[in-house]
Amino acid sequence: xxxxxxxxxxxxxxxxxxxxxxxxxxxxxxxxxxxxxxxxxxxxxxxxxxxxxxxxxxxxxxxxxxxxxxxxxxxxxxxxxxxxxxxxxxxxxxxxxxxxxxxxxxxxxxxxxxxxxxxxxxxxxxxxxxxxxxxxxxxxxxxxxxxxxxxxxxxxxxxxxxxxxxxxxxxxxxxxxxxxxxxxxxxxxxxxxxxxxxxxxxxxxxxxxxxxxxxxxxxxxxxxxxxxxxxxxxxxxxxxxxxxxxxxxxxxxxxxxxxxxxxxxxxxxxxxxxxxxxxxxxxxxxxxxxxxxxxxxxxxxxxxxxxxxxxxxxxxxxxxxxxxxxxxxxxxxxxxxxxxxxxxxxxxxxxxxxxxxxxxxxxxxxxxxxxxxxxxxxxxxxxxxxxxxxxxxxxxxxxxxxxxxxxxxxxxxxxxxxxxxxxxxxxxxxxxxxxxxxxxxxxxxxxxxxxxxxxxxxxxxxxxxxxxxxxxxxxxxxxxxxxxxxxxxxxxxxxxxxxxxxxxxxxxxxxxxxxxxxxxxxxxxxxxxxxxxxxxxxxxxxxxxxxxxxxxxxxx
Amino acid sequence: xxxxxxxxxxxxxxxxxxxxxxxxxxxxxxxxxxxxxxxxxxxxxxxxxxxxxxxxxxxxxxxxxxxxxxxxxxxxxxxxxxxxxxxxxxxxxxxxxxxxxxxxxxxxxxxxxxxxxxxxxxxxxxxxxxxxxxxxxxxxxxxxxxxxxxxxxxxxxxxxxxxxxxxxxxxxxxxxxxxxxxxxxxxxxxxxxxxxxxxxxxxxxxxxxxxxxxxxxxxxxxxxxxxxxxxxxxxxxxxxxxxxxxxxxxxxxxxxxxxxxxxxxxxxxxxxxxxxxxxxxxxxxxxxxxxxxxxxxxxxxxxxxxxxxxxxxxxxxxx
Numbered sequence: 001x002x003x004x005x006x007x008x009x010x011x012x013x014x015x016x017x018x019x020x021x022x023x024x025x026x027x028x029x030x031x032x033x034x035x036x037x038x039x040x041x042x043x044x045x046x047x048x049x050x051x052x053x054x055x056x057x058x059x060x061x062x063x064x065x066x067x068x069x070x071x072x073x074x075x076x077x078x079x080x081x082x083x084x085x086x087x088x089x090x091x092x093x094x095x096x097x098x099x100x101x102x103x104x105x106x107x108x109x110x111x112x113x114x115x116x117x118x119x120x121x122x123x124x125x126x127x128x129x130x131x132x133x134x135x136x137x138x139x140x141x142x143x144x145x146x147x148x149x150x151x152x153x154x155x156x157x158x159x160x161x162x163x164x165x166x167x168x169x170x171x172x173x174x175x176x177x178x179x180x181x182x183x184x185x186x187x188x189x190x191x192x193x194x195x196x197x198x199x200x201x202x203x204x205x206x207x208x209x210x211x212x213x214x215x216x217x218x219x220x221x222x223x224x225x226x227x228x229x230x231x232x233x234x235x236x237x238x239x240x241x242x243x244x245x246x247x248x249x250x251x252x253x254x255x256x257x258x259x260x261x262x263x264x265x266x267x268x269x270x271x272x273x274x275x276x277x278x279x280x281x282x283x284x285x286x287x288x289x290x291x292x293x294x295x296x297x298x299x300x301x302x303x304x305x306x307x308x309x310x311x312x313x314x315x316x317x318x319x320x321x322x323x324x325x326x327x328x329x330x331x332x333x334x335x336x337x338x339x340x341x342x343x344x345x346x347x348x349x350x351x352x353x354x355x356x357x358x359x360x361x362x363x364x365x366x367x368x369x370x371x372x373x374x375x376x377x378x379x380x381x382x383x384x385x386x387x388x389x390x391x392x393x394x395x396x397x398x399x400x401x402x403x404x405x406x407x408x409x410x411x412x413x414x415x416x417x418x419x420x421x422x423x424x425x426x427x428x429x430x431x432x433x434x435x436x437x438x439x440x441x442x443x444x445x446x447x448x449x450x451x452x453x454x455x456x457x458x459x460x461x462x463x464x465x466x467x468x469x470x471x472x473x474x475x476x477x478x479x480x481x482x483x484x485x486x487x488x489x490x491x492x493x494x495x496x497x498x499x500x501x502x503x504x505x506x507x508x509x510x511x512x513x514x515x516x517x518x519x520x521x522x523x524x525x526x527x528x529x530x531x532x533x534x535x536x537x538x539x540x541x542x543x544x545x546x547x548x549x550x551x552x553x554x555x556x
Numbered sequence: 557x558x559x560x561x562x563x564x565x566x567x568x569x570x571x572x573x574x575x576x577x578x579x580x581x582x583x584x585x586x587x588x589x590x591x592x593x594x595x596x597x598x599x600x601x602x603x604x605x606x607x608x609x610x611x612x613x614x615x616x617x618x619x620x621x622x623x624x625x626x627x628x629x630x631x632x633x634x635x636x637x638x639x640x641x642x643x644x645x646x647x648x649x650x651x652x653x654x655x656x657x658x659x660x661x662x663x664x665x666x667x668x669x670x671x672x673x674x675x676x677x678x679x680x681x682x683x684x685x686x687x688x689x690x691x692x693x694x695x696x697x698x699x700x701x702x703x704x705x706x707x708x709x710x711x712x713x714x715x716x717x718x719x720x721x722x723x724x725x726x727x728x729x730x731x732x733x734x735x736x737x738x739x740x741x742x743x744x745x746x747x748x749x750x751x752x753x754x755x756x757x758x759x760x761x762x763x764x765x766x767x768x769x770x771x772x773x774x775x776x777x778x779x780x781x782x783x784x785x786x787x788x789x790x791x792x793x794x795x796x797x798x799x800x801x802x803x804x805x806x807x808x809x810x811x812x813x814x815x816x817x818x819x820x821x822x823x824x825x826x827x828x829x830x831x832x833x834x835x836x837x838x839x840x841x842x843x844x845x846x847x848x849x850x851x852x853x854x855x856x857x858x859x860x861x862x863x864x865x866x867x868x869x870x871x872x873x874x875x
Contacts, residue, residue, distance in 0.1 A: 072778060106779035118771035123793035123869055133779035168869045 016089065016191055016224050017048040017071055023083030024066050024075070024248075040066050040079065041248040050191065051222040055239035055256070057232055057271070059462035060433070063248040064228045068194040071226065072109045073101040089191065106133030110185035114197040116177035120169035126180055127165030134188040145187060152183035155220065156213040175206035179213050186221055193218075195227045199234060203325040204489060205533045211237060212546050230462060232271055233535035236260050237542040244268050260537050270464060272537065277470060277496035281515040284500065288313035289483070290337070290451055295346035297336050306332045307343070308507045314451060317481040321498035321515075323488060323530065329507040330487045334453045337485070338370055368398045371444035375456035377436035381428045387414075387439050388424035394446040413442040416479075417472060434465035438472065445476065453485045458493055470496050491534045495519070503527050560874055564865050572858040579850040580632070584625045587839045597837050598641055628843070637844040642836040647844045651829070655848065657728060658818070658825035661741050662810035665748040669810075670803055673753050677760025677799075678792065682784055684765065693761070696754035708747045708820040715743055726821040744821045748814065752806040759802035763795035770794070797864035804860035811856075812849040 024041035041063040048054050056064040070081055073093050085092045093104060105111075110133070113119035120129055131145035140148065146165070153161035156179040169177060178198055185193045198214060199207040215238050218225055229235050235242060235256075242259040244251040244267065252265045263269045290313070297307040307329050314320050322330045335341040337348055339359035348355045350369065356362045371394075374380040381390055391410045395401040401409060411421045417438040428436055437457060444452050454473070458466035474497060476482065486497055494501060494515075501518040503511040505526045511518055523531065532545050595611040596603065612618050616627070631638060637647035676696065680689045699707065716724030726740045767773065768791055776790040815827035822828070826845060833841035865871055 074778060076774070102780040102782065104780070105777070106781075111775070111778040113771055113775060115771060119775045121772040121776070121790050121794065123790075129775075132776075132781075136780060168873050170870050171873060171875050 014049040014051075015047060016050045017046075017226075018087040019044065019046045019067070019070070019084065020087070021045055021084040022067065022070060022081065022086065024063070024070060024079060025082045026075075026077065026079045039248065041070075043084070044245070044248070044250050045084075046243060046253070048192070048224055048226065050224055052241070053218060053225045053227055053239045055235035055242040056226055056228045056245060057230065057235055057242055058245035058251075059230060059464065061247065062245040064230075064245055065196050066248075067245070068196055068226045068228050069111075071192060071194060072105050072111065074105070103137070106190075107137040107139065107188055108190055109192045109194065110188060110190040112178075112181050112185050112193060112195045112198045115201045116181040116198075117169065117174050117201075119181060120177060122169055124168075125165065126167055126169065126172065130165060130180065130184040130187050133184070137188060139188060148189075149183060149187050152186050152217070153180070155217055156180075156183055157209075158183075175202050175210050178202060178210050182210075182214055182217060186217060186223065189221075191224060193223055193225045195225055197229050198227075200229065200231070204491070204535075205325060205529055207234070207535075208533045208542065208545060211535075212542055214238065215542065231535065232260060233537045233541075236537055236539060237535065244271065257539060260539075277467070277474070279474065279496050279498075282315075282318050282499045284313075284318065284514065285315040288315050289351055290314040291349045292333070292337060293347050293349065295333075295336050295343045295348065297332060297341055297343045299332075299341070305344075306507050307336060309346070310336075310504075310507075310509055311346075312502050312509065312512060314483050314485060315499075316450065317477060317483055318499040319477065319484040319486050319497050321486045321488060321494040321501045322504060323491060323494055323501060324504035325489060325530075327506075328504040330489075330504055331455055332507075333504070334372070334455055334485065334487060338372065338453065364398065368394075368447045369450045370453065371447050371449040371451070372453045372455065373437070373440045373444050373457045375459050377433065377440045377457075377460075378428060380440055381436065383428050385427075386424065387426050387428070387431075390428075390439060391442050391446055394443060398447050409446070413446055416445065416476065417442045432465075433461055434468060437461065437469055441469075441472065441476070445480065445482070448480075449482060451483045451485060453487070455487045456489070457486075459488065459490065466493070473497065491531060503530065561865060561871055564871065565862050568858050568861045568865075572854050576851055576854050579854070580629060580847055581625070583843055583846045583850070584621075584628060587843055588621055590839070597839070632844075632847065638840040640833065640838055640841050642833065642838045642841075647841055651826070651844065651848070653730070654824060654826050654829045657823065658811060658814060658827065660737075661744055661748070661814065661818075661823065661825060662807070664738070664741060665745040665752075665810050666807055668745065669749040669752050669806070670756065672749070673756035673803075674760050674799065676753075677757045677764065678784075678787055680757070680761045681764045681768065681787055681791070684761075689761075693754075693758065696757050699750040700752075700754035704747055704751045704816050705820055707750050708744070708817055711743045711747055712820075724821070726823040728824060741823070744814075744817050744823055747817050747820075748810055751817075752809060756799075756802055756806055760795070760799050763798040764791045767791045767795045793867075796867045800863045800867070801860045804856045804863075808853045808856045811852050 021043045022041055022045065023039065023043055025037050025039050027035050027037050029035045044063070044067060046054065046067075056068060058064050066076070066079060069076065070086055071088065073081070073086070073096070075081060081094060086094050088104065088108060093100060096104070120126065127146060127149060130149045131142065134140050134145040134148070135142060149165060150161050153164055158164050158176055158179055164172065164176075164180070172180065182198070195214065199210050202210060211234065218238065225238075227235055227238055232242075239256050241254065242256050243253040244259065244265070246267055252259065252263065252268045254264075259268060260272055263272050292310060292312045295307055295310045296305055298305050310329070310333060312320060312322075312333075322333060324330050332341060336343045339355065339357065339362055342357035350366065355366060359367075388407070388410050391413055392401075392406050395406050395409055407424075410424060414421060414423055419435060419438055423431075423435070423439075428439070431439065440457075458469050461469065470493065473484065477484065484497070486494075488494060498515045500514050501512070502509050503518065503526065511524055511527050518527070519531070529549060532548060535541065595608050595615060595617060599607055599611060616624065619627075628638070635648055637651065639645065640647050640650065643650075676692050680692045683689050712724045715722045722742045723740055724743070726744055728737055728740050732740075764787060768787075773786060773790055776786045781789070811826075814825060815831060817823070818825045818827035819831055826848070830842065830845045833845075
């Protein structure tokens, strides 16, 4: 494929991409201040040989995607490349101008986006989109391109490779779309593919399939790749080399084995060892304060039950983790407990009495006892209210606190979440992602609830920041004796925080008990799949995991 | 066509019919609350009470209102719109020619205005925030901001009076050759186009700009498509629903909103007919024209709804 393509005037060496002293800037418009230029990428240099995979890793804001896209001469929003050279196949593409970029995009360099579901045009059939770049650049006739696409669908083990191209994006699952997008990138036989977090939006059981498919495709087509992700364990499976970035600067660059086994920089070391929190499970108390009994629920008048006969107990000051893939009913369970979705059958009892099914029928006191924290902290806060107002609102609403008393309590809460008093006057837009989530935690604590439902609260955060949030939650639990219902798809998080675990699959609790018991063998098939799908920071883990699986994942 | 679409379309059509019935009640009720009645209007101020009573008996005005409504509705459904009081002519017959004239004018105005608005919208997006965009938006907004009678008279002043290219009065008659007819409607069609252009153009621009934020637009850019092809192939098909909506609203305006333009150019269409008979207090004609306008308005909006449903691939190709 790519290696058979004849390229004239190309250097004899195997060098494909050579980025030298890349500098990227953007103009930001802070509210109330004149616009100013900020530097996103500071003099980063990298080289990539043909057929090799370089992993770019770092937290959000590290400049990974920005550097990846610079190999196509593309800047998102108002991002500008202001310095350095990007030498691809022996020429500086930054000198080629707009026409030069258009000629190389989709031909020499292709892009695989994080969310294929959003990156495919909903109005066109998949095949038309897959072959579009090939036809545009005139490298093959339509018939040839479609033949090539079908062969790639097969290689990426998509179901019905002959006919899947006739479908529209919404008719195909997320994991399949991600593979179709990889086929789309490979179809025009490029020299380089930029993978931008291609498995981050997928379930852990789906991620492993897509990852394996991508890895095979890279190996068989000898295409070179920049693989961008924040997950070191994932990148360790596919990359030859890894580059660690932070705040737009190079931290460390080396072979995959060296980076994950013998990191030389402190920051890399922090990334490598980030998952470990030792949390001793507590024995369940004598009586649970909240019991979900045989709850069945559905949305609207649908016959599809999202929850089927679910029963779980929550003990004071302990954490019940609910684990499962998207669509398994985790969040629906939270909605049923809070009364947002009244169950069709079954009851939720609190302190020995049944809670009203509907939110509107519950007294204020019941509302106060159950609080929620969400995945997206920034949309869970009113952007026009200050942090003080946001945290003060439950104090006014539940306890009637006003004036000084309220302000003092707000300051106390800010102190608890390890943010100073000075944050009281800030607006959510002025906070970082982790700080926003902390404010949401403080807001839920303000009500002095018995239970806080945490719905994927760390999923949108960088690993190091998520780590901090988990530690905070554990500490607050000790101080306030609050219980958590912790919803997550991430098993590493579960190990760090849970006392008991409920594994959900297609609306049912398939495994439930104390953490130690749930996480030790013998496993049922689904829990086994879930556990074995969590990427480990080991070279060769992927192949071993695929081989050892007992059941295929559902949503691939 | 699959069943979810058929169901949605059937729902929209049924709703439209219901709405039209409700409008007919409103129109009928509205004309009933007006002071005086038809008999009074026909006989004038000097009528004797006896003659009034006689005429009321004759016209069936003594029957209760709901009976008269059903009588009127039944007539409408069988194509009998009643008789104009002022002239004694059958309304259906005199409306037919008028409606045709109005549709003819609206059709040609739309043929020019809709593609022009969409193309200008696409160009504005292509050169967004540049001088081309600002020029297009500025001119279009200016032409919409002027009242249509002002535009009409400006057109007449230049094209009819000063340069004498087109006639200032748009007389048309049965059996008029096509070319002459087109020449006659050139000025009113231009005026209408200028009035509706900006709304459609701005909406096209806004709808596409909204879609331009999507990840799939970035995908298209990263395939190496030219800026205009990105807009045409990837952004436009996803912006079509709001565009169709605003286009249909403006088409409806071209038919029911032409009153002023028809009067300025003395064009024998529905608008002028309506204005004539409002001044004569000819209630049956006003009712009939009102109902036709409502029907046009509602059906165009139903078409917009249906087009938006059909344009959605999720509904067209269910899982």
